Amino acid sequence: MKAFTFALLTMVFWGLAPVFAKIGLIKTDPFIGLALRTFVISGIILLYGILTGKLGGLAQLDFRSAAFLAGEGIFASLLGHLAYYHALKLDETSRIVPIVAAFPLVTVAVALLFLGEKFNWYKLLGTLFIIAGILLIKK
Known part of the structure; x- marks a missing residue:
């Protein structure tokens, strides 16, 4: 049941996010939008890691795990989101999101x-x- 609850929360958050992105991109270049998004999220993650003490777990990562997680970040958060922001800038959110999904x-x-x-x-x-x-x- 816990996994299902997290999946539902993900659906809601990911369902709302494109609306914020579309509005934010009206007067913004997709690269700038992605950079701002990345800075804000990085700051929040860093603060959370410091406050909870979980940041120390980075030292325990083996190279293979780190490489695959970094690759996922490059594909999803950099390349995927940059292409997604360009698509949102160029067309209707209600057309882009189902294709991306x-x-x-x-x-x-x-x-x-x-x-x-x-x-x-x-x-x-x-x-x-x-x-x-x-x-x-x-x-």
Whole structure:
């Protein structure tokens, strides 16, 4: 139940965030928007880490874990968000967000190919529904 609650919270937060981004980008270059977002979040994370004492956990990270987490940050927080901010700047939020939210298509394919996760018909059906949704929104 805890995982489901966190997933619902994520849905709400990620559902609200594009509206803030779209409004913030009206008079702002996407790079500047991303830089500001990154500075604010970095400050909050740093403060939280100091106040809770969790920042010391960075010293315990092994190289492989650190490299993969850094790679995730580069793909998601840098490249992904920069492309996303450009898309939001150029088109309607209600068209961009559903397309962006189709990222599970990539995740499922990579997880099946490289993580050895098991295929099942529910994953295929879900993937087809996502593709259908993208095609409908694109029109």
